[in-house]
Amino acid sequence: MSNGYRVTIRQGWYAPEQLLNSEKSDKIRLETAQITKGINSYDSFQFTISPTHPQYSNINIFTSFVKVIDPKESKVLFEGRVITPDDAMDSGGIVQKTITCESLEGFLHDSVQPFLEFHNTTPKDFLQALINEHNKQVEDYKKILLGNVTVTNSTDNVYRFTEDDKDTYDNIQDKLVTRLGGEITLRHEFLGLYLDYMPQIGGNESSQKIELAHNLVSLERTVDPNSVFTVLKPLGATQEPTDSSSSSSTDVAYPRLTIASVNNGSPYLYADQAMIEKYGKQVKVNTWDDVTTADALLSKGKAFLDAQASFKNQIQVAYVDMAHISPDKFNSLNCGDMVTIVSSIQGINLTERITGMLIDLLNIAESTLTIGEDDMNQLSYEKMRIDELNSEKEALVGRLNAQNSQIFNLINKNKSLNTAVDNLGTNYDTLSSQVKDIINNNDVWVSGGKFIDTSSNNGTMSVSDFKTLYDSGVKGIIVKATEGTTYVNSLAASHLVNANSAGIKTVGAYHFLVGSSTGTAQGQAFLAEIQALGLPKTTIVACDIEDGSLSSDLAALNSMISDFYAVLTAAGYTNTCDYASASWFGSRFTSTAKLKWIASIGTSTKPNGADAWQYTWTYNGGSLDCSYSYNKAFV
Structure with a gap:
């Protein structure tokens, strides 16, 4: 996660801040982090933290204060105190703490x-x-x-x-x-x-729209006719008898004032006939204890019936905040502000207030916001339904036209196919033999297959996430295992298991080389982790050579890399691989590994001598590295 959110903690109000989550480095990371905002409640922040985090044991109820900052806008998104630090171990043996924080309004409970x-x-x-x-x-x-x-x-x-x-x-x-x-x-x-x-906090109009085919991920609209009524029975004050002979028992009930005496003998008021025909007779009682005359009760009843607004309209939107993609053009969305939502296929084009938000700091595509909840009268509800039906009608007409065009094209294609089938008949035996040869030849390999590399920056990834990548053509995965001598990627095992379940094979693992420790010590840390992951000795073991702390002396860096690989080859891991940008190969170090994995972003041709070419850091529109394979050792 590059250019993300910074989260800090301090032990006491006046204490210095310590990092919980870095916006730049993956060395200090939370496992999950979500802010919940609402206009009718104060904010909360919940995150999970692993035992390897340096602040894992430094989180205390009420006296630990947490702050979330968006560095792009130098804006504090949340500040508050810890109220529940809970820890648990799941069925897989993974231990984590789940921390809940309340915003500073919580001081008013003290x-x-x-x-x-x-x-x-x-x-x-x-x-x-x-x-x-x-x-x-x-x-x-x-x-x-x-x-x-x-x-x-x-x-x-x-x-x-x-x-x-x-x-x-x-x-x-x-x-x-x-x-x-x-x-x-x-x-x-x-x-x-x-x-x-x-009267209202915020209320500014957002500089960005949320629009289908742009930054709208999903939209759910809920319309709740929770108290629709077409017939009203108004009731006034209790009419207790005035004579002294009446029973004094507490079990006696007395009738209430009705409008029958001023409404042609009927205690009921009716909505217009069109509404009754549409919704049927739905009777509701409303009581005014302070009304003692039938005329006043009739007036209040009519006003109540005319003013009913019984349809609740709420929209839940999953979105991508464009401020993360174009920060110079857009500001982040804020709870309480006005935003325009456009979904043509649902007949939605409206500007409404954001009444609630869930901001996922580690996976922006999982963020949601709530529009409404607004009361709508029957007229507004009918207009909304008409807009929906018109959109559905337009979509249906479009689909019919497209289908007619497809039918016409299929007829023409069928004619062409009939001709092609006649021509192919003479070559069938030859083609059939070639297909059999290819099927039976297990050694057939084609270069250019795709594989991805992941780290904790990519967050938790499900089998479904990897299945989407597999369907897009990804066939292999390399995971980051370690960095230096102390950092271990806690997500490496789950990435490999879920990727394999989706049909993506394990290519290998890589170590991020730093200048603060010897090559031998870093090789030992990497070896321990890949053995813990159960990786076979045929796997690719790569060294990521790019950190600015590495020696600029070619001989010194060559010696460090050689010491690193010596630990691995002695243990039987011989498929060594150098990873670096094209400009580092030859100038910063001399590659002696069995394989060369070269990063060259933005170019259109394979780098010279590359066994694999990392060509993008944003595969499939996300923050994901992807490479082409030019050696069967990869994919």
């Missing part, structure tokens, strides 16, 4: 409020009172300043009670956000923490 009554107080002053009480109870670094507060009520005053059995966060949600609306967010600025409370 204080409680006294029972107090507030009269004629603005929302801003009420919120300030809650924050003042919070600041009395917590450490200095958790103290909060009031930022932008622009939410008001109709008279800009609040009559509220605070509850002493709830913490500060729950009081803010219950007494302000739930009743007045709006959204809260906590900002970490140079001078401290600032709490904003505004």
Whole structure:
């Protein structure tokens, strides 16, 4: 993963930051890492970490603080504290910790409020009172300043009670956000923490669209008619008898006020006939306890029936953030911003607010966002359905036209094939014999086969992932096993097993050579790992010679490489292979390995003397290295 996200951890608020995940090097990596964002909740961050990570044992509840940074935009995507460090071992014996973090809004759970009554107080002053009480109870670094507060009520005053059995966060949600609306967010600025409370956080229009055939991976739309009704029975206050002779039993029930007396004897209100014909009679009761007259109840019932908006519309989108591909042209998507979604085959072309996001730091194609959830009235719902049907109709017409064209072409091809069959008849015996020879000849080999090389940069890869690569023509895999004397690729075994299950053969493994250790020591580390992986002695053992720390003295580097291979050949691994860029061969070292694997990206011809040519780092549109084989030892 090049140019990815940087994740840091510090042990205490004022402690220095240590790397959890590097955006450049694969030496310090998390196994998984996902941020979850929502406009109605504070952010969370969950990641898994392996026991080989230097910070594995340095993660503590509440006192370890984690930050995620997008270096491209110098933007903090998440900052918060660890709340659950769980560790587990799976059925394959792999041990990992799964860490869950909450954002800094979680500090508001660390204080409680006294029972107090507030009269004629603005929302801003009420919120300030809650924050003042919070600041009395917590450490200095958790103290909060009031930022932008622009939410008001109709008279800009609040009559509220605070509850002493709830913490500060729950009081803010219950007494302000739930009743007045709006959204809260906590900002970490140079001078401290600032709490904003505004009708809407964000709301900027994104510079990028999410569009089919561009960066839209998948789209799922959910329309939930959860409370459709066409007939309403309004009920008012309970009508208790006024005479003293009535029963005082608590088991006695009394009727409620209805609209029958002012609605021609009927307690029901009906939607228009077209809606009833479409959805049938769906009866709903709604109660207004404070309404004591039939006229007022009739008015409220009609308004409620006319205003119903019962279709919930939500869109879940998997996408590729174009800011990763063209950072100079696009900014990253943000929760709360407006984004345009275009999917012509589903009749979707709309600009809506992003209400939720899942950002996968290690696999951007797995990131998703949520649009909505919006209420739609019946008219809007019908328009959406008409757009869908029109798109389906256009798609059907297009398919019919294409099929007619295919039928015409097939007729012409059939005529040509009949002629070709007549001509081929005379050569059938010869061709049949040649085919049999090829089938029976196990030594037939054709150069130009493709193989990939993987490392932990590629993340977890499933059998399905490798099956897609196999179907695209990939026939072999080389995995990174080690680097220097301490780093071991924890994903090497799963990459080989899953690739083999998909039909891709194991070609070999490679070691990333560095200048800080001797060739002999690095050879011993590599040998131990390939033996642990169970690789046979016929496998290719490659040395990746490209690191900037390597000696610039040709003789010294030749000696290091020779020492490295001496360890392997002594153990029976004789299919040695030098990997480097074309410019390094001959100038930085003299290749004496049995095979030469040469990287030459952007050229159109095979490098001279290459047994294999690494021609791309972005195979199949992803961050994946792929090479052509010109020696049967590979594929």
